[in-house]
Every structure is written in C-alpha cells, then in structure tokens.
Amino acid sequence: MLFGQLALIAAALFAGAAIYINIAEQPSRLQLDDRALLTEWKPAYKRGFAMQAPLAVIGFLFEALAAWQTANWWWLLGAIVLLANWPFTIFAIMPTNNELMAMDPGAATSQVRRLIETWGYLHAVRSALGATATLIFLKASV
Numbered sequence: 001m002l003f004g005q006l007a008l009i010a011a012a013l014f015a016g017a018a019i020y021i022n023i024a025e026q027p028s029r030l031q032l033d034d035r036a037l038l039t040e041w042k043p044a045y046k047r048g049f050a051m052q053a054p055l056a057v058i059g060f061l062f063e064a065l066a067a068w069q070t071a072n073w074w075w076l077l078g079a080i081v082l083l084a085n086w087p088f089t090i091f092a093i094m095p096t097n098n099e100l101m102a103m104d105p106g107a108a109t110s111q112v113r114r115l116i117e118t119w120g121y122l123h124a125v126r127s128a129l130g131a132t133a134t135l136i137f138l139k140a141s142v
Contacts, residue, residue: 001141004066004075008137010059011082015130017052022127026120034108041100041116052126056085063137074140082133085126093122 029040063079066072096119103112 001066001070003062003069004137004141007059007062007066007075007078008134008141010055010062011078011130011134011137014052014055014059014082014085015127015134017048017055018123018127018130021048022120022124026116026123030113030117030120034110034112035105037116038100038103038108038112039105041119042105045097045100052085056082059133066140070140072140074136078133078136078140081129081136085129088125088129092125093119096122 025044029037029044032040060079060083063075063082067075067079096115100112100115100119
C-alpha cells in the first residue's frame with residue numbers, strides 16, 4: 001500500500017500546483033501589460049513544466065505499482081487519468097506554448113494576451129485531471 005500512498009501524494013502535489021496556477025498565478029499575470037505578461041509567462045511556464053511533468057510520471061509509476069500490488073483497478077484508473085496530462089499537453093496545449101515561446105516580449109501585441117488566456121483555459125483541464133486522479137486515489141486508499 002506504500003506505492004498507493006506515494007501515488008496519492010504525487011497526484012495531490014500535481015493537482016495543487018496546477019490549481020494554484022489557475023487560481024492565483026494566471027489571474028495575477030493577466031493584470032500585467034502585454035509585454036510584461038509574456039515576459040512573466042515564459043520562465044513561469046518552464047519552471048512549472050519542470051515541476052509538473054515529473055510528478056505526473058512519478059505518480060503514474062507509483063499508481064501502476066499499487067495497481068499491480070493490490071489488484072485494485074481504481075489505482076490503474078487513477079494512473080491513466082493522471083498520465084492523460086501528457087498527451088493532453090502535447091496535443092492540446094503545446095501548439096499554444098510553442099507560439100508563445102517564439103514571440104519576442106519586446107514586440108508583444110494583444111495576441112499575446114489572447115494566447116495566454118487560451119493557455120489558462122487549457123491548463124484548467126490539467127487541474128481537473130490532477131484533481132480527479134487525486135480523488136480516485138483517495139477512493140482506492142479506503
């Protein structure tokens with residue numbers, strides 16, 4: 001059951017970070033002008049990716065081990081939900097990320113704001129997936 005508890009911790013950390021971004025960081029950055037908005041978003045995205053991507057993979061591995069160890073399909077379901085963040089990010093969010101990363105903050109226009117607002121809505125799906133996985137692991141734990 002240790003793997004299950006470690007999976008729950010990883011999923012909760014992932015969900016907490018994702019939700020923080022949507023509730024605190026994103027609304028705060030949208031108060032900035034277009035140039036500052038892009039200037040802030042670029043390093044924040046890189047740091048967030050460096051933290052959240054490993055949490056999704058580590059959580060998935062612990063969950064898969066917990067599913068194998070306990071033969072409880074709830075762990076496997078949660079593992080799939082948490083890992084779904086990877087393909088969602090690659091196929092749904094990455095085009096927006098790449099477009100924003102290619103932009104020069106010095107030449108930022110209102111398009112930057114529109115893209116970062118879109119990015120925030122897409123990121124909310126990551127928050128929902130993380131929270132759902134966490135709830136599934138809580139169910140599996142009892």
